[in-house]
Structures are given as structure tokens and as C-alpha cells.
Amino acid sequence: MSHPPLAPGRGPVAPDGGPARGPATVAAPAPAPVPRPPGDDEFGPDVAKLLLRAARSWWTWVVAALLVVVAVGTWIAGGFEEVPEEGLPQVPVDARIALGPYDVALQGWSVSRDYDRDTLEVVDGDAWLIVAADLTGAPPRSSFYESGSVTVSSLETTAFPKIVDPVSGDYLSYIHPGVTTPVLILFPVTRADGETLDALTTLPVLLTSYTFTTHSLSGEEMWLRPQPRATVQLPRDDSVVPAVEEEE
Amino acid sequence: MRRRRWTPGAIGVGVALLGVVVLAGLQEANREVVPTVATTIRGTAGEEVTAAGTVVEVGDAWSTTVIEQTDDITDEVERAETSSRWLVVRVSWSGEREPSAVPDYTWRDAAGVEYSPSDRYGFRYQAAQPGEWWHEDVLFEVPVAAATAGTLRLLPEGTNLDLPMEIGEITVPEVVAVDELTLLETEPGRG
Numbered sequence: 001m002s003h004p005p006l007a008p009g010r011g012p013v014a015p016d017g018g019p020a021r022g023p024a025t026v027a028a029p030a031p032a033p034v035p036r037p038p039g040d041d042e043f044g045p046d047v048a049k050l051l052l053r054a055a056r057s058w059w060t061w062v063v064a065a066l067l068v069v070v071a072v073g074t075w076i077a078g079g080f081e082e083v084p085e086e087g088l089p090q091v092p093v094d095a096r097i098a099l100g101p102y103d104v105a106l107q108g109w110s111v112s113r114d115y116d117r118d119t120l121e122v123v124d125g126d127a128w129l130i131v132a133a134d135l136t137g138a139p140p141r142s143s144f145y146e147s148g149s150v151t152v153s154s155l156e157t158t159a160f161p162k163i164v165d166p167v168s169g170d171y172l173s174y175i176h177p178g179v180t181t182p183v184l185i186l187f188p189v190t191r192a193d194g195e196t197l198d199a200l201t202t203l204p205v206l207l208t209s210y211t212f213t214t215h216s217l218s219g220e221e222m223w224l225r226p227q228p229r230a231t232v233q234l235p236r237d238d239s240v241v242p243a244v245e246e247e248e
Numbered sequence: 249m250r251r252r253r254w255t256p257g258a259i260g261v262g263v264a265l266l267g268v269v270v271l272a273g274l275q276e277a278n279r280e281v282v283p284t285v286a287t288t289i290r291g292t293a294g295e296e297v298t299a300a301g302t303v304v305e306v307g308d309a310w311s312t313t314v315i316e317q318t319d320d321i322t323d324e325v326e327r328a329e330t331s332s333r334w335l336v337v338r339v340s341w342s343g344e345r346e347p348s349a350v351p352d353y354t355w356r357d358a359a360g361v362e363y364s365p366s367d368r369y370g371f372r373y374q375a376a377q378p379g380e381w382w383h384e385d386v387l388f389e390v391p392v393a394a395a396t397a398g399t400l401r402l403l404p405e406g407t408n409l410d411l412p413m414e415i416g417e418i419t420v421p422e423v424v425a426v427d428e429l430t431l432l433e434t435e436p437g438r439g
Binding site: 171 | 326359360364365367388389391393
């Protein structure tokens with residue numbers, strides 16, 4: 001028994017050259033599927049095809065180009081790094097610096113472990129860093145104290161700072177436009193930070209300003225967009241403390 | 249050609265969607281339109297102004313550099329000085345239809361700058377019954393230029409957020425300058 005010839009690359013052909021009718025060859029039994037080892041990526045070839053298709057799409061390259069432009073633009077604009085304090089102007093003590101909702105003039109600082117112990121315990125602090133300052137409110141309306149407007153380099157407080165009246169010790173809520181209010185800014189700090197501060201004679205203070213603008217979600221006008229503005233090397237002045245010591 | 253048949257599930261979903269659309273339309277058609285923009289009610293010192301359910305009358309206004317007031321808790325008389333000006337506005341109020349008070353005040357000067365009450369003013373929210381009057385001295389700390397004349401604004405923010413909001417604006421054409429002043433406590437009666 002002879003088999004019809006097979007043309008290369010084609011199916012079986014009849015002796016007259018036409019396509020063979022009926023089974024020309026006996027099909028060999030299909031090989032049993034080889035079981036894939038566990039963890040083998042059976043979608044691998046499909047993913048490769050998808051990647052190939054994506055690479056051929058000009059949309060892919062447009063999006064990639066946009067990402068590159070955004071990344072380069074961010075890098076040129078300074079990236080997401082904080083503005084280094086070294087690049088900020090250092091202003092003298094008592095200089096009046098406009099921070100947006102108010103102007104601030106710093107005078108001195110000290111550390112107290114005796115003032116308002118009850119509040120210290122509530123906020124898990126061991127001592128108060130006390131900074132004496134004059135705050136003069138700015139238009140268009142009375143403002144609250146912005147807790148980030150006066151900070152100390154690399155110091156993390158145990159709670160938000162507060163401002164109090166230097167004479168009565170009463171907590172203050174508002175700073176009024178055109179009115180200069182002497183205040184003590186109270187920063188609750190840990191025992192370790194208190195000891196570190198006690199060893200200092202000069203306090204590195206960072207002043208941050210705000211812009212009066214409309215909140216993008218609520219539409220309310222408020223002081224937003226904090227921006228480091230200046231630094232002050234503030235000398236220690238323990239005389240700020242007795243005015244706020246609690247009487248036994 | 250196969251004929252598409254509507255199953256009970258499809259019919260049920262369609263009816264439910266139609267119901268939602270009809271109910272939403274009914275809700276929208278019958279919705280009470282409540283103005284969300286605050287209405288400003290204006291008046292002048294000496295007049296009764298009704299805003300946000302409270303009848304308010306502004307009396308005299310003074311400016312000074314020294315005030316004395318009695319502490320609400322300790323009853324001690326406290327004396328306070330300022331390098332700017334204390335602005336004191338005497339305000340009387342009464343409930344319109346139910347017990348009410350003015351939750352918040354601001355003073356607006358001629359330039360449009362707004363001042364919140366001084367921290368020394370404290371929190372004195374005292375509701376007055378309809379027909380009953382209370383009065384008090386509202387204290388602001390302002391620059392000299394803002395202590396000659398201005399507008400006392402009665403703000404509904406605080407405890408009364410009913411809509412529509414009503415803001416009262418009472419013009420105070422004259423502020424009398426004095427050397428010092430003793431502030432009244434919140435007292436019943438018209439001031």
C-alpha cells in the first residue's frame with residue numbers, strides 16, 4: 001500500500017494532484033498533555049502578547065511621555081523635598097515678620113516643668129518650651145493661631161502648641177487685625193527633648209507663612225498653603241517663665 | 249430565527265427601575281426649595297432687628313483702653329488694659345417665637361475688616377424667652393481706627409444652623425470714647 005505524496009507545507013494530495021479525500025494518513029495518537037509544574041505561569045504567552053500590543057500602541061507612548069514630562073517638571077521645580085532651612089533668610093530677634101494671618105516678633109524662650117502640670121499630663125508632655133512673642137493680626141478678619149507658623153527645627157511636640165496671655169495665663173483663641181497681642185507660645189515636649197533644649201542657649205526657630213485663599217473642596221476662604229519663610233536664632237531668656245508660673 | 253422572550257426576572261428588574269425613576273421624579277417635583285444663601289437683615293442701633301429667630305436691639309457703644317469686669321466664676325473684679333482700644337457694644341435680645349440668643353457676633357469696621365469678640369468676652373450664651381429681654385456688653389479689641397463706627401454682625405453659626413440662614417447687620421454710627429469702663433454681666437431686662 002502506497003501513500004499519496006505529501007506536498008511540502010500542504011495537506012495530503014490525491015494522485016491527480018487535487019486534495020486528497022478521506023483520511024490519507026493514519027493520524028498518530030495525540031501526545032498526552034504534559035502537566036505544568038505548580039506555579040507555572042500559564043498566562044505568560046498572553047501577557048507577552050498584550051505587552052507587545054501595548055508597545056505598538058501610540059497611546060502607550062503618549063502616556064509614557066506625559067509621565068516623563070511630569071516627573072521632569074517636578075524635578076525641575078524642586079521635587080517634593082521640604083524647603084531647606086539653610087536657604088531661608090535669617091531674621092533678627094524682635095524683627096516683625098508677616099506670616100499671613102498675623103505678624104510675629106519673637107523675643108525669647110525658656111523651658112518650664114512647673115507651668116500647668118495638669119495639661120502637660122494630659123498631652124503626655126514633661127515640660128513646656130515657652131516662646132515669648134508679639135502677634136499682630138492682619139486683615140481681613142480675626143484669626144486663630146496656626147500651630148505650624150512657629151516651629152523649632154527637628155523638634156516634635158507631644159501635642160499642638162497653644163498661646164496664652166503672659167499675665168493671666170488664660171488661653172487665647174483669636175488674634176485680631178491691627179491689634180498687637182503679647183503671647184506665650186507653649187510647646188509640650190518630652191523629657192528627652194526638654195533636656196536637650198535645656199542644654200541650648202539659642203533656639204533655631206522656623207517661621208512659616210500662609211496664604212488667604214479659597215479651599216478647593218469647601219469653598220471657604222481661609223489661611224492655607226504653608227510656606228517656610230524665615231529662621232530666627234532666638235536667645236534663651238528665662239525671665240519669660242516667672243510670669244506664667246502657677247501659684248501653689 | 250429565535251424569538252427573544254422576556255423572563256420574569258427581566259420584567260421584574262424593568263419594573264423596579266421604572267419605579268425608581270418615577271419615585272425620583274415625584275421626590276424632585278415635590279421637594280421643598282430651601283434657600284441656602286444667607287439672607288442679611290439690616291438695621292441701625294436703637295432699632296429692633298429680628299434675625300435667625302432672635303429680636304436684637306443694639307444700644308450704646310463705647311471705646312476705651314481700660315475695662316473692668318467681674319469674673320463669672322470667682323466673682324473677682326478683673327482690670328484689663330490694651331494698647332489698642334476696647335470696643336464695648338451693649339446688646340439686648342429676646343426670643344422671637346421660641347427661646348433664642350445670638351450665637352456669635354463680629355464687628356465690621358468701615359474698611360470691611362471683621363473682628364471676633366475678645367477672648368475676655370467669654371461664652372455667655374443666654375437664651376431669652378419670647379417677650380423676655382436680656383442684655384449684655386459685647387467686648388471687642390480693635391485698632392483705634394475701627395473703634396469709631398462700624399457694624400455689629402449677628403451670625404447664626406454655632407448652635408442655630410436652621411435654614412434659611414439669617415444674618416443680622418446693625419449699623420452703629422457712633423462710638424463714644426471714655427477713659428475706662430465697667431462691663432455689665434449678662435442680665436435680664438433691656439439694656
